[in-house]
Structure formats: structure tokens, C-alpha cells
Amino acid sequence: MPRITADSVEAHRVQVHRRVFDAFAALMAEHSYEAISMAQIAARAGLGRTAIYHHFPDKESVVVAFATSETERYLADLHGHLAATDDPVERLRTYLRHQLDPGQRFHMGLGPQLYGLLREDSLLQIREHVLAVEQVLADVLSGGRDAGALRFDDVRAAMSLVHACLTARGVPPDAVEEFVVRALSAERYGEVRQA
Template sequence: MPRISGENLQQHREQLQRRVFVAFAELMAERSFDAITMALIAERAELGRTAIYHHFRDKEAVVVAFATHETEQYVAQLREAMQGSSDPVAQLRTYLRHHLEAGEQFHMGLGPQLYGILPPSSRQAIREHVVAVEDVLREILRSGVDAGAFRIDDLDGTLSLVHACLSPRHLPAGTIETFVLGAVGAAG
């Protein structure tokens, strides 16, 4: 019977999962998704070739679990950064800054690269995690409209446009922030 790391089975599973996620992220930085195999992930995570299958049925399951983990961490850090502020303008600034600062850490371009490769069920599962992040922005925008701090006619359209503005990493954060705040009608 394999030895468990950690004080109990739950800790062992969490540690193993972290190793798999680190291995997966490293491999994604080095090669395409198609070139990654479960054997490569297992080797990089220092697991036996068959042991990984006790935790993930295939590499698509690794992607979905990885996206779940990353999103949960991202949203928790975002909510922590926004804690204590009820001002929608300040919350939107925090959201924008957090997204731009943490974007490299959490968003390694999984969406566009994998969209056409993953089966529909995996794409849907990952989409649900994107919605969790969108929900935070939706709450901020609604709160701003309700408080009279933002002028928004189409909430869903604005949400999509704000996220589109956060994609170009080559622009200064201040430029993006000023543009988005102006676009929602917030006083500078």
C-alpha cells in the first residue's frame, strides 16, 4: 500500500492534487495541450503512471479540476481585497487592479488555447468557473447602478466589454482603469 503524505488522507489528496496542478501548469508553459499526456503529468508530479488515474480519469479532468482550484483561489483573493469597501467605484478599481495584477498568476490562457480541443462537458465546466469571476463584477456593476455611481444601459454587454479591456496586457494598468471607469460613467 502506498504511503500517504500529510497527516491524514484528505491532506494527502490535497498535496497530491497540488503537485498535479503544478506539474500541469509547468507543462502547459512548455508545450501545447495536445502534447501533454497523463504519463507526463504523473512523471512531473512524481507519481506512478497509473496512480494519477486514481485521482483524475484523464487530462481533461485535470484541466477542469485545475480551473476549479484556480478560480476558487482567485475569487477568494479578490473578495478579500474588496473587503471593507462598500463604495462601488472603489470596488471596481480593486477588481480591475486585482485582475491586472493577478492575471498572470491565475489566467494562463487556458480558454482560447483549449476551447476547440476540450469536449463540450469540460468546456461547460470551465465556463462555470469564468461565470464565478463574472458574478463578482456583475455585483459591483449592479451596486454601482443602484447607488447612482455608474450609468449602464446593458449590464451584460458592459461586463463583457470590461473583461475585454482587461485582456491587453501591454497597456498600462492606469490607462485601462481610467478608460473602464469613464466607460461606466464613474466620476474619476
């Protein structure tokens, strides 16, 4: 039985999982997914070679649990920031800033690296996390359009274009933010409702 290093079994589990996720993220920054072993993750997390298996049966389960943890953290932080304003344009800016913040790299861009390497059920679980974040943008855009502050015809198309802008390389975050807001702003079309 592994030694408990926290006040409760649950607190210990959370602590160990956080160490494993931090170790996995650090290893992914240094190596390809294929080059990382469970033994390396355990060593980086400060666990014995077999102790990690008390928490995760294999590397793929680490990836899915990591993605789940990152999604929960990311969404909680994003919703907290969005709750600070009712202004539709400021809510769009908040979403953009959150996505452009280097400290908020959602899932560390793991998706493309993992296609073809994970089982289909694992990829589907990770895709569900991406959809949860996309739903936030859909809600921000729809709310802005309903309020008359944003103008576009199709939510899905607008979401794709926003995310394409967010992946622009070498463009300063402020420039991306201004471009997207101006492109979607109803004011540009003289359609902002007068208060």
C-alpha cells in the same frame, strides 16, 4: 496502495492534487495541451506513472479539477479584497486590479486553447467557472449603478466592454484601470449624488 505523505488521507489528496495542478500549469506554459501526457504530468508532480490515475482518470479530468481549484482560489482572494471597501468606484478598481495583476491570471487563459479539444461536458464545467467570475463583475457594476457612482445602460454590455479593455495588449495596467473607471464614472456625467 499509494504511500500517504501527510497527516491524513484528505490532506494527502489535497497535497497530491496541488502538485499535479502545479505540474500541469508548468507544462502548459511550455507545451500545447495536446503535447502533454499524463506520464509527463505525473513525472513533473513527482508521482509514479500509475499513481496519478488514483486521483485523475485522464488528462481532461486534470484540466477540469485544475480549473475548479483555480476558480475557488481566485474567487476567495477577489472576495477578500472586495470586502475591504464599500465604495462602488473602489470596488470596481479592486476588480480591475485583481484581473490585471499578472499573479492573478484566471485559468491562465486556457479557454481558447482547449476549444475543440475537450468534451462538451468538460467545456461546460469550465464555462461555469468563468460565469462565476463574471457574476462578481456584474454585482460590482450593478451595485455601483444602484449607488449612483457608475453610469451605463446595460450590465452585460458594460461587462463585455470591461473585459475587452482588460485584454488590451501592451497597455499599462494603470492606464486600463483609469480608462474603465472614467468611462463608467457617473461623475463624468455630473450625476454623482452629493453626500
